[in-house]
Amino acid sequence: MECKTPNDWINIHFFSLSSIDGLRMNEFVEIGRRIKRALDGNISYRKAVLLLFIVLVILYYIGPSTVNRLLGRTPVQDLEAGALCVQTKLAKFSTLINQYNAHKTFQLEENKDEYGVELPPDWIHYVGNGYHGLSVSDDGLMHIKAKRTLSIAVNFKPLVHVYLEEGSEVSSGQVTDYTEGKVTTVQCHSWEESPENPVTVTSTVFAHRELHGVLVQEIKVYNPGEKAAQLSLEKLGIYQWDDATSKTKVIEHGEGGATYTIVTGQVSGDRNHVTGQLSGEKSRYLVSIVSKRMESNIEVAPRMTTSIRVLTGIVYEEITEESDLEVMKEQLEAKAINEVKKAVSMTFQVLVDLHTKSWQSLWSSGFGISWSYADGAINGNRINATIYYVLSQTQTLLHSDISNSKRSELLSYLSYTEGCYSGVRTLDAKNLWTDLDTQAKMLNVAHYWLLTLEKIGCHNLLRAGADGLVQAMLLSMAGLKFSNQHLELNVHPNELHRDLMVRRVNYGNGTHININIHVMEDNKAAIFVSLDKQNRDYYGCDAGCLDPPVKLGVQTVKFPVKLTDPLTAILYITADHEHMNDLKHAIHVKEVAEAPAHEQHVLELHRSGNRMGGLPLIFWLCMAALIVIFHLFLFKIVINEYCSGPDKYRISYTVRFGR
Numbered sequence: 164m165e166c167k168t169p170n171d172w173i174n175i176h177f178f179s180l181s182s183i184d185g186l187r188m189n190e191f192v193e194i195g196r197r198i199k200r201a202l203d204g205n206i207s208y209r210k211a212v213l214l215l216f217i218v219l220v221i222l223y224y225i226g227p228s229t230v231n232r233l234l235g236r237t238p239v240q241d242l243e244a245g246a247l248c249v250q251t252k253l254a255k256f257s258t259l260i261n262q263y264n265a266h267k268t269f270q271l272e273e274n275k276d277e278y279g280v281e282l283p284p285d286w287i288h289y290v291g292n293g294y295h296g297l298s299v300s301d302d303g304l305m306h307i308k309a310k311r312t313l314s315i316a317v318n319f320k321p322l323v324h325v326y327l328e329e330g331s332e333v334s335s336g337q338v339t340d341y342t343e344g345k346v347t348t349v350q351c352h353s354w355e356e357s358p359e360n361p362v363t364v365t366s367t368v369f370a371h372r373e374l375h376g377v378l379v380q381e382i383k384v385y386n387p388g389e390k391a392a393q394l395s396l397e398k399l400g401i402y403q404w405d406d407a408t409s410k411t412k413v414i415e416h417g418e419g420g421a422t423y424t425i426v427t428g429q430v431s432g433d434r435n436h437v438t439g440q441l442s443g444e445k446s447r448y449l450v451s452i453v454s455k456r457m458e459s460n461i462e463v464a465p466r467m468t469t470s471i472r473v474l475t476g477i478v479y480e481e482i483t484e485e486s487d488l489e490v491m492k493e494q495l496e497a498k499a500i501n502e503v504k505k506a507v508s509m510t511f512q513v514l515v516d517l518h519t520k521s522w523q524s525l526w527s528s529g530f531g532i533s534w535s536y537a538d539g540a541i542n543g544n545r546i547n548a549t550i551y552y553v554l555s556q557t558q559t560l561l562h563s564d565i566s567n568s569k570r571s572e573l574l575s576y577l578s579y580t581e582g583c584y585s586g587v588r589t590l591d592a593k594n595l596w597t598d599l600d601t602q603a604k605m606l607n608v609a610h611y612w613l614l615t616l617e618k619i620g621c622h623n624l625l626r627a628g629a630d631g632l633v634q635a636m637l638l639s640m641a642g643l644k645f646s647n648q649h650l651e652l653n654v655h656p657n658e659l660h661r662d663l664m665v666r667r668v669n670y671g672n673g674t675h676i677n678i679n680i681h682v683m684e685d686n687k688a689a690i691f692v693s694l695d696k697q698n699r700d701y702y703g704c705d706a707g708c709l710d711p712p713v714k715l716g717v718q719t720v721k722f723p724v725k726l727t728d729p730l731t732a733i734l735y736i737t738a739d740h741e742h743m744n745d746l747k748h749a750i751h752v753k754e755v756a757e758a759p760a761h762e763q764h765v766l767e768l769h770r771s772g773n774r775m776g777g778l779p780l781i782f783w784l785c786m787a788a789l790i791v792i793f794h795l796f797l798f799k800i801v802i803n804e805y806c807s808g809p810d811k812y813r814i815s816y817t818v819r820f821g822r
Contacts, residue, residue, distance in 0.1 A: 245334035248351035248361045256338045256347075263543040264526075269336040286548055286599040288339045288346045290368055291555030293629065294375035295477050297321070298602045299337070299346040299368050304402065305378070307430070307448060307479050311613045312556045312606045315432035317450050318404035321378055321475045323457055325364045327352040328393040334361075341551040344522040345369040360387040362394070362463070370555075371514070372521035373562050376478050376502035379514065382471040386463040395460045396471075404428050411456065414500060416507035423503065427451045427492050429482070449488065450479040451495035453503050472511060476502035521562045525554060525629055528669070530637050532590075533662040535769040541596050548599060550636055553609045560628035576627040577634075578671040580645040586619035588654065589639040612636070620644075634669050641665045641678070644732075648742050651732035652678070652690070656724050656758035659688035660765050667695060674698060676736060679719075686760035690722040690734055702740055706733045707755040708747040712740060728754040 249269065259265035268285045288299045296306045296313035305321055306313040331352035338347045346368050351361040363385040371377040386392040401407055407428030413420045431447050453476040463469045476499040480491060506514055530550075534542050560573055589595050595612055598604045616635045617625055624631035638644065641663065642654040650670065659680055667675035675695040682688050692703055694715055702712035706725035713720055715736070724733055731750055737743050 243332075243334075243353065244359050245332055245351040245353040245361045248353075248363060249334045249336045249349050252349040252351070252363065252365065253336045253338060256340070259340060259342065260338070263547045264342050265338055265340045266544065266548060267336060267338040286339075287602055287605055288337045288348075289552065289555060289602065289605065290344060290346055290370045290378075292344075292370040292372050292375055293556055293558030295370060295378065296555060297368070297370065297378065299348065305452070305477060307432075307450065307477075308556075309432050309446075312610050314606050314610075315430055315448065317430050317452070317477075317479075318402045318407070318428075319426060319452055319454075320399040320402050321452070321454055321473075322366075322368065322380060323382060323396055323398045323471065323473050325350070325366075325382060325384060326395045326397065327354055327362055328395050328460065331355075331362070339551070341547055342523060342526050343369070343519045344372060344551075344555070354388075354392075362386050362388070362392050364394075369518055371506070372518045372559050373564075374502060374506055374514075374517075375558060375563065376476050376499065377506045378475040378477065379506070379518070380473040380475075381511075382473070383468055384461070384463050384471075385468045386465060389465050391465060392463045393460060394463065396457045398454075398457055398473075400424065400454065401426055412453075412500070414453075414503060414507075416504065422456045423453050423500075424456055425451065425453050425496055425499065427496060430479075447482040448479045449482055449486075449491050449495060450477065451492070451499040452477045453496075453499040474503050474506050476500065476506075478502065521559050524562070525559070525633050528633055528637055528667040528675070529665075530640050531664040531666070533769075535661055536771055537768050539593075540769065541590060545596060545599075546640070549596065549608060549612070550633070552599065552605050553612045553636065554629050554632060556606075556609045556613065557625075557629040557632050559630065561630050573627050576623045577631050577669070579623045580634075580638075580669075580671050581623075581647070582620035582645065583624055583635055584616070584620055584639040584642075584644055585646075586615065586639070588642040588658075589615065589636070590641075591658075615639070637665055637668055643668065643678075645671070648739055649735050649737035649746070650676070651736075652734035653732045655730065656688065656726050656733060657761075659724060659758075660761045661769055670701075670736075670738070672699075672738075674701070676701075676715075678734070680724075682761065682766065686763065686766060687758065688724045688761070690724060691719045692722065692734070692736065693717060693719045699738055700740070701736060701738050702743050703734065703736045704743055704746070705735075706731055707750055707752045708735055708743065709752075709755055712743040724758045725755055726758040727752040733758075 253267060253269065256265055256267060260267055266286055268288065290297055290299060291306075291313050293313070294308060297303050299322070301324065303320060303322060305317040305319050307315050307317060309315050331354040333350055333352055335348065335350045337349075339345075340347065348366045348368075350364040350366075352364065353361040363383075365383045365385075367381045369379050371379055384392075384394060401409065404426075407426050409424055409426045412423055412425055414423050427450065429447055429449055431445050455473055455475070457471075457473070461469060461471070478495050478498040480495060482488070482491070509517075530546060532541075532543060532546065561570065561577075565573075589612075592615070595608065595615065597608055599608060613625070613632075616622075616632070616639060619639075621631075621635035621638070624635040642652060643665070644651055644653055650668070660682060662681050663679070665676075665678045667677065669675055677693045677695065679691040680688055681691065690705070692715055694701060694717055697716050701715040703715050703720065703722065704710060704712050705722045706727045713722070722734060727750075729752065731752060735743065735746060
C-alpha cells in the first residue's frame with residue numbers, strides 16, 4: 164500500500180477494505196473522507212483543550228452506567244419477571260417514599276440495590292398502637308407495654324405466611340407507610356407453569372389505632388396465569404411459650420361462625436427496660452390472645468383474586484400479689500373475645516378507615532427541614548421514621564371509647580403546655596437519632612425520646628397520649644417552649660443555616676401556629692409566621708421585643724432574625740397584647756442587632772456536601788488539571804513564538820486510507 168502523506172502526519176488507520184465488496188468499500192471511503200475534512204486543517208491548542216474537557220464531562224456522566232453494564236450489573240428494568248412484578252406493585256408508594264412519609268426494602272435474593280451492590284441494613288418494618296406492637300417479619304413476635312415502650316416480648320407469632328405449594332422463586336419487597344400506620348409486604352412467586360406471570364401475594368398489617376387490642380392482617384392473592392394456583396398457609400402461633408394454654412372457641416359474627424384459638428399465659432419484663440435485656444425489678448403479666456384458625460391451603464382460580472382477613476385480639480394485665488390467676492384468666496379471655504367481636508361487628512372498610520383516620524390526624528402536625536449533605540446531618544427521612552416509631556409506642560387515648568369526664572381530663576393535659584420544651588433542642592441530640600435497623604435499637608431510641616420529653620417539661624402533654632406526644636416532639640425539635648403565657652423560639656441564629664418548617668403547633672386553645680424559617684438570598688435567615696384560623700387575636704415580636712407587637716393572622720408575617728446580648732429567644736408569640744408589651748421591659752437586653760449572614764461555605768456544606776459548591780470534588784480536580792494543562796500549552800506557544808518567529812504551530816490531522 165503506497166503512502167502519499169508526509170511522515171510527520173498523524174495517521175488514523177482503518178481496517179483493510181480489500182475483503183469488502185465495492186459498495187461497502189465506497190461507503191467507508193466516503194465516511195473516511197468526511198472525517199478527513201473534519202480533522203484536516205488547523206486545530207489550535209485551545210480547541211484541543213476544550214475538546215478534551217467536553218470528553219471528560221461526557222465520560223463523567225455516562226461512565227458509571229456504562230461501567231455497571233460492562234461489569235454485568237443489571238438494572239432493575241432488566242431483571243426477571245418476579246423482581247419486575249415486585250417493583251411494579253411497590254410503584255404506587257413512590258410518592259410517599261419521595262416525600263419521606265414511608266420507607267421500603269426491595270429484596271431480590273439478597274439485600275442488594277438496583278445494580279446488585281450490597282446495601283447497608285435498612286430500618287425495620289414495624290406496627291404498633293401503644294398497647295401492642297409487632298416487627299413485620301418471619302420472626303416477628305407480639306410485644307406489650309412495659310413502662311414506656313412496647314418492649315416485653317410475648318412468645319406468639321400471629322402473622323399468616325403464604326407459599327406456593329408447587330415450588331417457586333420468590334422476590335419480595337416491604338413498605339412501611341407512616342401516614343396510615345401500615346406495613347405492606349409484596350411477594351411475587353415465579354413458578355414453572357407460568358414464569359412470565361408470577362402469583363402475587365400482598366399482605367397488609369396494622370395494629371388498630373382505635374381498637375387497641377386488635378391486630379389486623381389482610382392478604383390478597385392474585386393469580387394471573389391460566390392454571391389454578393395451589394397455595395399453603397402457615398401461622399406458627401405459640402412459639403416456645405411453655406406455660407401457655409390454648410383452647411378453641413367458635414365466635415359468631417356477621418359472616419357466620421368462625422373458629423378461633425384462645426391462648427393464655429404469663430410473660431415477664433423489666434419495669435426499667437431500656438435495651439431489651441431483663442434486669443432489676445421484674446414484673447409479670449397475664450396475656451390472652453384470640454386468633455382465628457386458618458385452613459392449611461387455598462386454591463386461587465386463574466385470573467382471580469382471593470382475599471384473606473385475619474383478626475387477632477390481645478389483652479393483658481399485670482399480676483400482683485392479690486391477683487387470682489383463674490379469675491383473671493377468665494376475665495382476660497372474655498375481653499380478648501370482645502375485642503375481636505367489636506372488630507367483626509363493622510365492615511372491613513370501616514375498620515380500616517377508623518385506623519387510617521386516627522393516624523392521619525396525628526400527622527396533621529409536622530416538622531420539615533431542608534436536605535443536608537453534610538456528614539452526620541439529620542434529614543427528613545430519619546425524622547419522619549423516628550416520629551412514627553415513637554408514636555407507635557403511645558396510645559391515641561382521645562380516639563378511644565372513653566367517658567366524657569376522661570376526655571375532658573385528656574384535653575386539659577393537651578392544653579397545659581407550660582414548660583414544654585425546656586431542654587437542648589432534640590434535633591441536636593445525637594443519641595436520639597441512632598440506628599433503627601433492629602427492633603431493640605428502635606425501642607432504645609423510642610425509650611430515650613419518651614424519657615427526655617417526660618423529664619424536661621413535657622410530662623403533661625405525654626399524659627394526653629399520642630396527640631400530646633407529637634406536639635411535644637415538634638416543640639423539642641424546633642426549640643420552641645411554652646413559658647408563662649407565651650410561646651418562644653429558642654434557637655441561636657448561627658444554627659439557622661437550613662430551612663425548616665413547623666406545621667400546626669397547638670397553642671392550647673384550638674389554634675395552631677405555623678412557623679417557617681428560610682435562608683434568604685443574602686444568606687440571612689428570616690422567620691415567617693401564620694395561623695391556621697383567626698378565632699382570636701395573636702401577636703408576635705422578634706428578639707428583645709423592642710419593636711411594637713405585630714398582629715398575626717392567616718396571612719404570613721415576616722420577622723427578621725436578631726442577635727441579642729445577652730442571648731434571648733428570637734421569636735415570641737402570645738394572645739395577650741399587654742403581656743407582650745411588658746416583655747420588652749422584662750427581657751433586659753444590652754444590645755439588639757440583626758443576625759449576621761451565614762458564611763457561604765457553611766451553606767454549601769449542607770447544600771452539596773462540600774465547601775466548594777454543588778459540583779463533586781472530582782469535577783473541581785479535573786478543572787484544576789485542565790487549567791494547569793492549558794497554561795502549560797500557552798507557555799509552550801509563547802516559547803515557540805519567541806524562538807521561531809511569528810509562525811504559529813498548529814496540530815494537523817490527515818486521514819490515511821488503505822486500498
